[in-house]
Amino acid sequence: MANSDDGGEKKPLERLGVREIAKRVGVAPMTVSRVLSNPDMVAPATRAKVLEAIEAAGFVPNRLASSMKGTGRMIGTVVPPLINSGIAEQVQGMSDECQQGGYSMLLVQGEFTTEAEEASIRTLLGWRPAGMILQSFVQSEVARQLLVSSGAPVVEISEIKGRHPIDMVVGVSNFETAYAMTMHLAAKGYKRIGFVSTPIHGNDRLQQRRTGYHAALTELGIKNHASMEVEVPITAAGGAQALVTLTERHRDIDAIFFSSDTLAIGAVQECHRRGWAIPDRIGIAGYGDMDLAAQLYPPLTTVKVNRYEMGRRAVRQLLDRLGGKQKLATITSLGFEIVDRESA
Amino acid sequence: MANSDDGGEKKPLERLGVREIAKRVGVAPMTVSRVLSNPDMVAPATRAKVLEAIEAAGFVPNRLASSMKGTGRMIGTVVPPLINSGIAEQVQGMSDECQQGGYSMLLVQGEFTTEAEEASIRTLLGWRPAGMILQSFVQSEVARQLLVSSGAPVVEISEIKGRHPIDMVVGVSNFETAYAMTMHLAAKGYKRIGFVSTPIHGNDRLQQRRTGYHAALTELGIKNHASMEVEVPITAAGGAQALVTLTERHRDIDAIFFSSDTLAIGAVQECHRRGWAIPDRIGIAGYGDMDLAAQLYPPLTTVKVNRYEMGRRAVRQLLDRLGGKQKLATITSLGFEIVDRESA
DNA sequence: ATATCAAATGGTTCCGGTACCATTTGCGTG
């Protein structure tokens, strides 16, 4: 019985395909393929035999081949560094939803330069993904062209009010969130509200947030002063620095709205170092509702955007389109929440 | 000139291949392929013409086809949820190194059950990656078999002392880190040191950390007491709870070693709520050196493991093997650092 | 019993880059 092809022989994965399985069961390759993707088209008895052979052989269908025929189940995504903010949560949401939908996720890191952006898109397109999700996307014209001509559906996760989206968009209105927080602070009695953000230039989100802050002040009958605003690097140390700068400029500032929790947390630590009471000496508000915002002392008042949900929704949007459920280039605005804690 | 094939015509990406480019330039498909992967084998003049045509047509080579011929440049990875701890950093490191090496990264979320683990591995293998990186891997026998028979190199990121690795391993010795921190606390004068971790069962890392803590106590001539240890969920609230539990059990506890910064931070917040001075009333040490550990008040003494570097090294290991530079099943141990701040 | 039709299954070809081997070109040397 040496070397007999007994139907259960283990071959290395490389030599195993639908043809081999088919031969062992005594059916056509096509039948095996159907068991994999349209099981209902195969008679239960046949299906059982095929599945058994697949199991016995340890056969793992080659998804590359499927993809080449346009039935691939991969979605590609370009995201900013995972280290900051809620990007990790968002990726988690995307990943979970992908997995639930039976898709795999190819992750490419995006940079903020035009060339890097183009390179990322090219890398993605090289794998002919069924769909793509782009985050913090600058939209160079070449990249744009490339994406459109690929014919694959695209979801951009970004500021809702961004210019001419490529296809679908999922995001929040940063204008509204910042407007709402500013009004919230005013409602709590603060009169002199500063604004701190990371560098705004070229960043839709931050522009919208500042605009929302301005709009709220104007509506409150408060004049905007550039000296009430600072830009610092996105670190806790930056937040601490901003607190110092603003309070030295204006001793009567009674609240500061930070465009990121990381900054706000840095500022809170700085207050501790100085022995300033929060919120009595100064009110602190953040943006993002990081895990730690709630555990901080005092707990941080902040804007909560559910990044995890944003990731999920982006993928859902894509899968709905791929499943034919949704034909239109939708724009989905997710809600947000002002989390009122004790820091302001 | 209507419908003329002028050599610069834009077709949808789906219809463009090496054959089409070859036709436009007037060379064989093989020559185009060579320009893409072995440019040196093609005469400079020919190469230039081909590149020009590629540029003009917006041709993006199909990597799926390359992969099918075994020359693919994709690495697959299974990682735990990105939301906790330093996983995000690690993924960042892997991603950066992949991109630098010209590889793409397929990201699959792993769960801790045997079935989910197997499913993740199957998903990965379906894409026939050139190599794989596995994190927090339980190693069910089936999954193991699957991986070995795939023939692709595998790097596990895990506790160094884990049982029978599949292939290569990158990680730190959790025993040594915990041992070192415990000795460090003792050297600072603490006599009664508690230990708090997330659930240990089935987790190599945490087991090793506890064992390291025990070894240090024994060496110090201190008897281990189970009542000096608690397990809590991996949240800041869990850390706060653990602090309460331990100090109620033993009023004379003077330091607690938390197996995660998240826990330690929760405990620090709890101390603030109770008005306990750190480190006078109690010393707090963490593990991980999260971004916030340094900004906390007081700054957190902790164990720093460079997760970003771990991710990079894992990929490097893989690419070295793929490039034929390294044939052996290496085990790489990364160093660590006791970051001595003010909380203990 | 025979026509009708749906369900089940088979045969073939294609997707696109590349390994393998064959062929051509160009140049230096005896």
Next chain:
DNA sequence: CACGCAAATGGTACCGGAACCATTTGATAT
């Protein structure tokens, strides 16, 4: 001038799942 040799290039088959169409089977209707 013929030969040898290397560089450059071409032709073809292949990886493996799936679309497409053809064919067979079995059950129901008339």
